[in-house]
Amino acid sequence: MSEYFIEIVNGVKTFLTGMKMTLQHYNNKEELVATLQYPHEKWPIPERNIGFENSEYNLIRSRLHVDIDDCIGCLQCEKVCPVDCIKIDTIKPPKGTDVDFGITSLDTQKKMLVTRFTIDMAECMYCNLCAYPCPEECIYMVGGPNEHKHEIDYEFSQYKRDGLIYEFADPTEDQLAEVGGESYVESRQSQKQKLEDGSNLEGVVEEEKKAVVVEDSKGSVKKEEDTGLTLAIFNDVGDKPARGIAKKAFQAAKRANMNFDAMADYVNGAINDSGKSSPEMTAAINVIRNFKDESVTINTPVKVSAESSSETPEFLEMASTNFDIKILNGIEDKMSRGIAKKAFTSAKRENLDANGKIDFIKKTLNEADKMTDEIDSLISTFAVSDVPPAVVAPEKEVEVEAEAELFDIKLLNDIDNKMARGSAKKVYMAGKRGNKSSSIVLTQIREVLNKAEMMNDDIDGLLKGIG
Amino acid sequence: MTSIVKSIIASFQAFPIDPFLLAVLAILIPGVIIFLIMAVNALIAVYFERKVSAFMQDRLGPMEVGLFGFKGGKKFWGGIGQTFADAIKLLSKEDIIPQDADKFLMIMAPFIIFTGAFLTFVGLPMSDSLVISNFNIGIFYIIAMSSVGVIGIILAGWSSNNKWSLYGAMRAAAQMISYEIPIALSLILVVLVSGHLDIHGIVQWQADNRWFILHSPFASLGFVIYFISVVAETNRTPFDIPEAESELVAGWMTEYSGFRWALFFLSEYANMLIVAFVASIVFLGGWLSPFQLIDLPFIDIFPESWLVLDGTVFGIFWLFIKAVILIFCMMWFRWTFPRLRVDQLMYVCWKIFIPFALANVILVSIWELIF
Ligand code: SF4
């Protein structure tokens, strides 16, 4: 019986002990609550010590960050990454131009513009290997020992995987224009446009499609050309390199919306330049000329420009595309060239037509007191009403084609003499940087080799074979 | 002694109104009031419980959901809108009835349980003369009605066709029926002493003499037995073996979801409120102000009722304060003690509470005879 009461007393005692305990916790909530309100409050990630000084090795595993202003574009980090998740593109200013990219925080002169610096954090394995070789210490994991450079960020989850692709470089258009990266600007814009179109995609809308078709059949000269005249006309030509040259020239001429006469002349010129003329080629070129004769009744570009010189919107558009920023490279004075280019890009942004652009450039130059007769005549050449676009185009296109045409450096490996090979390659590289055409590079190689008295029949034959 | 039903009828007597319509109104208006009390109680009590439990376990509890742009302070009011969000979620949930369940009984069960809690409120005063209907057997009615729920629990467990549910229901029935006895034996003390089954009579007796808990040591013991027994009666931890999560998933509620489950929930918290009300009315002086207990020296200077904050309106306040303190204690129990085994539960009831309660009845009677 006493056991029964002792049990009850014990029960009451433990009962009270327990109650006291929880009440203490309840009353002490300010101190005791252990909950961390996660998105609002965060624990720092502890720095790990791997046996080195943290100050020497900025080791922490979090998100990569690049201080792009300090990046000199040396590609060390891209090369070292074991999973290839860093992609860097750079643009060097063309030779002779003098662009100041500024200095980094470690006092290194920057020599190029980093146009793209993408890190795919979905691929990254957080090995930190990219951080070590960077000479400017500008790529690093955020937080921890780098807290003073960038605050910690260990939560960058995304709903889609492409959200984990971080782009650190974002050069402005002005910067790009300065280093001659116009093509980059264009490709970037078209990429953006594509992305935008893609995200606005709502299936095919019937009506709109029809409207486009109507427009096409109304006035597009290019379309008719496409169906009438094709690259197939050159297929009879036996000489392969010659065929290639002719086809390229043909395409370029077509892009420039030349009439058939000019096109034939242009292709002929390209063939003669490379010394590849042959009877088959002449025949093919004649086909182009004759094609014009057959189809003279249909709208040819010449006709369009003659009939409705400047009111045809299509025509204007053509002209405006032909008035390219590269034309401005012909301006001698560096300062005025820079000013003109800037004016050109901003005019382009405002979608002015060629005349508008020219006026704008002239105005800007006048304001800067940089106008000379030379420049005036240079850009005025391109005013729409003065010159038909067909004449403008060839010059530009020749340049472009020449650039693309440069032969492969591997061909030079067949030169037996080591010294001669080295010099030839040097000339080649210089030529490539200067956007020279194959023929120019080849003649230069010849000159250099002749001077060094290393020229022999083998090399001569080889070079001829390339050209 | 007036009541809400009586005053409704009286106030509509002035208009020429169909007696049938009057009856409907007299039922409907109190019904809506009771339902509102139950719903609001559940909303507040759940939040209160979550916060209390969190603080006792060194957590913070709900902290994210605000209410109408109000996003409370750091600690207690942090997630004030949480239970509203939960209630909306609960009501929009899919209502699932298992294929092999006894559909009719399964649908009926929650309503029976809810009805038990609902009807109890009819005889339960909120303050002086603030009662839906004033019975002269009020305390008896309340004991009777609060036992209706056990039928619903057994139906729910049986109809679910689920072994956890059935086990839970069996345990619940055994437990609730057992604990009815010490509860009734403790409440009989006050009837014995005051000579009233009518709740207003009981409170009046306490106003004339003193709070019943202070009547005698045996009355205090009676309060302790009553309070612990009602915790078991409402199936709360440490006596929650009918829905022991670690053993029976959710006991007799396992197969319920959505609105039906919400009804269980509502009844559970309503039952908590009811037992806390009954305990405060019977043992703690009901709507009487605690200031009456203290013999203040300057009490004669002011009109008494003004100083001690008595009366119908303050009565509501005092009753709720007492109930809230008791509810806090129930939560305190819940987050302090581990769950009892079935045999321990029965041991506590049959071998400790019932003998003590019986002895109490005799001792209180003797005390009354002597003093
Ligand atoms: S941390 Fe490693 S895997 Fe990630 S980018 Fe750097 S080198 Fe590549």
Ligand code: SF4
């Ligand atoms: S190693 Fe550094 S400086 Fe070089 S490219 Fe990478 S980030 Fe730029």
